Amino acid sequence: MAKSAVKKRAEEEEVEEPHVPTGVLIRLMVAAWLVPGSGHFLQGRRGRATILFGSIISMFILGILMNGEFFHLNSPSILHRLGFIGEWSVGVAMAVAHFFGYSGDDIFFASTDYGTAFLVAAGMLNILTMFDSYDIAMGRKN
Amino acid sequence: MVISHFIALILFAFFVSVVFGVLTKETRRDCVIYSAKTFAAFVGIALVMGWVMFAFAR
Secondary structure: HHHHHHHHHHHHHHHOEEEEEEEHHHHHHHHHHHHHHHHHHOOOOOOHHHHHHHHHHHHHHHHHHOOOOOOOOOOOOHHHHHHHHHHOOOOHHHHHHHOOOOOOOOOOOOOOHHHHHHHHHHHHHHHHHHHHHHHHEEEEEE | OOOOOOHHHHHHHHHHHHHHHHOOOOOOHHHHHHHHHHHHHHHHHHHHHHHHHHOOOO
């Protein structure tokens, strides 16, 4: 048993990661950041990409419908600055929301706190999605 | 859009569970099972914690 485990581990260590050009990886990461799920889509995992896109964008839209707050980078609070990074992690959806005039200023709206949680969580999930597509590109995951 | 705490919890748990399932599992069956377990954990733990906090409410 122990012998086979050692043998299996040795075989795993022998497997080399495929060489992926850095430029390709950067383009993949930027695409995965801008449009949730596009990192998976570009690697042929279209079903997963659709589910990830739908889930993350749905969370973002729900956050906006609940009047979630948009954080600003020049805020004195470090938590607000982290929130800014979290919200912008969702990619081009933030820019689209700004383009259509959503400013997220009404912090006294009843469900604003929930909306803010949805907006930040959507960005965080998109970061996980980016890392997952990176792992797939590096051959660490099927 | 104003929704209740519980509906917000359900929606949040659903979408996060789906993403977790898709990212961590390979087969469709494993994805569904893991997502369902994560969803149940989200909702169940929130309800338990809610009742625990209610017990210690002033």
